[in-house]
Amino acid sequence: MFTTKAFIKKTKIGNFLKNVREHYIRDDIFCGFSKCGKCIPMESCLSSIHQNKCSLFNFNHYLILDTNVILDQMDVIEEATIGNVIILHTVLKEVKHRSLPIYKRLYSIIENPSRHFYVFTNDHHKDTYITQNDGELINDYNDRCIRKACSWYMKHLPKEKFVFLTDDTNNRQLALKRGNSFLFNIFLVSEYVHHLNNNSILEDKLSRKDFHIDSNTKDVFPPHLTNVExxxxxxxxxxxxxxxxxxxxxxxxxxxxxxxxxxxxIVQGRDGLNRAVDGDFVVVQVFKEEDWISPSEIVLEDEGVAEENIDELEIKERELKNSTHKKKGEIKPTGRVVGIIRRKWRQYCGILQGGMDGVYQLLIPADKSIPKIRIETRQAEFLRTQKLIVTIDSWPRYSRYPHDTKRRVDLRHIDICSVDPPGCTDIDDALHCRPVDNNKLEVGVHIADVSHFIRPGTAIDLEAASRATTVYLVNKRIDMVPDLLSSNLCSLRGGEERFAFSCIWEMDKKANIINTRFHKSIIKSRQAMTYEEAQMTIDDKSKVDSIAESLRNLNMLAKILKKKKIRKRVKSKSKIALVLASPEVKIQMDSETMEPLDVEVKKLFETNSMVEEFMLLANISVAEKILEDFPECAMLRRHPTPPSSNFDPLIKAGRHLGFEIKIDCGKNLAISLDEAVKPDNPYLNTMLRILATRCMLQAVYFASGTLQKDEFFHYGLAVPLYTHFTSPIRRYADIIVHRLLAVSCGSDSTYPDLLDKEKTSKLCQNLNYRNRMAQYAGRASVAFNTHLFFKGKLQDEDAYILYVRKNALQILIPKYGLECTLFLAQKGETSNIFEYNEEDQTQKAGNIVLHAFDPVKVRLSLDSNNIQHEKFVLQLVSPCIEGFSVPPLTEMEVVEKEKRRKLPNDERKSMTDAKSKMVESIMAFENKSFAGSTFCNLSKAFDCAAWYPG
Structure with a gap:
């Protein structure tokens, strides 16, 4: 039930004009407490089990927050320690009006049931609604509404305990002054946090940025004029x-x-400078000409060591005033700063000033034009030995110095490790998993914070944007960023402190995500492991240390995430992720001659899949966040749905094997591939997936504002949103995504190009082109070194038919990951032995019929007659087809061939020189300095690889 109240306003012009505003007052709004017998019970997340453990009280209690607490202390509120919180609708509306980013952060907490937050619609409840008095300011009215709601809760639920948190001195005094004894549990946030269990982390996150200044606080600077003024x-x-x-x-x-x-x-003194920082765009009031002065000729240094004491500052001001003169011809316009239109604050490097105790410290910037900066830290003794980088967050008029707000969360106490391929030095990512309260797990993906070092618009940023990606060649890497960053400062090496960008989930043990948060951090990886080492750690049950348990939990969750995808195939009619395949080759090199010693397909472990699952999850989570905050300019990655004609070879191959490959949607394609299994051919399913991979279109980057939302879909992963966040050392797209996410989290400021969808779209075009070229160069490098390995070799290998062509068979040799052509007739001739059936996609020779995916044995050799177009030559060994197949090699023939393979010195030198020239061509630009403007074009480097097969 509800009633309606009408408010009528009359004008005195002409006839009376009635304006009616209706406000609905209800008597069925739930208080949020399931045990309450007075309200109609509804869904609520408030819990009698969760307890706010504060030593101020010996009883469980519920928190009611004032508006300014949410605006100022969001970093504290986001901590899981704070729970059972009642958010009044009056407060929620005011927060939304004053700060949309803070409102979004608060709303994400409210939607998380594990945090136990409840929104009470006090402004529509019949017992808590109050009317605004004539002439009453909206802030005063809102404060009165909050006090009324607190009073009502105390009377409505006398057996429950409530604590009202506010940093608004006026609101607090009014609540106590007017005899509201029911509000005796009123505390400042700092008081409350100080008495919480495990309060050290929360105290570090307390903000001193006051929206409501104590009337007893003495102003150091005059107030700025309003925007209207x-x-x-x-x-x-x-x-x-x-x-x-x-x-x-x-x-x-x-x-x-x-x-x-x-x-x-000229502006001088506190009144003249009025908190302006070098580079700010300000508004000045210019004095009358008779009050103009000449620039000072004295040197004044800030020797202040305590913010509260401004005596030294006043002495300096008097010294400056006494030295002021008005020399004829040197008088300049003089005035004072009365407002700041746009701050030019950036990151500043400096050291801590000595001689200061306590948590409040002063940072002395290296740039003398920047004032000292006030910071809070409990690690001052250690930090005095370091150079620091800080960002100014605010400069209130009651503070002598600007403040730095700590925006990087310290995670060095958490057992984090990285898992990568052997020999990896550019370590992008690290992981952790640890148990938390209520049988939950905290899972973190920590990514190298490259954007901290590469600032927008700098020479290194322009060069990285041009290169777009790191190019991986055999035994060589062309870095997107200098080696000092890629292999050292940014790389998350074991045992070293590094800056990171963290994506952290709270999960239950069924891999359901309860909460997601993002923040910049500082970490210390306990160990940099290979996939094989991580797998051995998981499998060795005797290892029970924190890293081993973390890896086991990560592996357990990753398996559940994969199983969920499989179950989704059965239950959901929507598109689902495809599990595709493509052979990755590893080439073993001689450490001295750098010649290939062996070629093999990379071995995969469960830990490969484990890392992949969490990287995918991080990329999806970040994509959702940046699209929410930047709907027009988020950099995302899409995978277009391929046309049905692309799947013709796959459909025909499956049909010949007795399988129906359905391509009407990603779900049916995935199910078809899963079901295409034959016990007598264990490699068949892998080959089908390789063939399916060849049917796909290229995945591309794009700006969200340039396409419709239904075009964002990633076909291969079957997710509506996807981006790249997890590899900023080797992909420039990830750096852009980091910058967007940093703005969303309040960790960094934006810049015009970041929010320009046209410029983002143009950047995406370059990224897509460079990535494609990098793939070609990598394949060319593998092909070249594979050719070197097979130079002069002759050997028989097990293989499979991948495609059946009119005049040839496309052969896959799994041992080496090679795909080669076995011609059935000489060039320009028609085979007299084989008969091609286009409908069945088969080749028939007598009683033998060759189908796609049939196992065969082939003889492999390298034709080096044309050094620029070396190619593999295949001969069929089995099945034996008279007049076409060759007999198997005997052991004696293999030994003799290997002897002849040992090349004379001049031929070996010629071959090595050819390889060196290729590498030098591709690497021509690597030794050039990164300082300066963009100087190279990657396409030139890739062009030199074009003559290699593949």
């Missing part, structure tokens, strides 16, 4: 805009470059 003043010509430049010799003097004056406007 600034705009009006500029429009009327009373105020002027310009860029502020601070003096490097006098910390109490600066200049503002204003177009209306030939000379910069």
């Amino acid at each position: 600034l705009l009006t003043g500029v429009k009327e010509g009373k105020l002027y805009q310009g860029t502020f430049r601070a003096s490097r010799d006098n910390f109490l003097e600066g200049f503002v470059n204003v177009d209306a004056f030939n000379d910069p406007v």
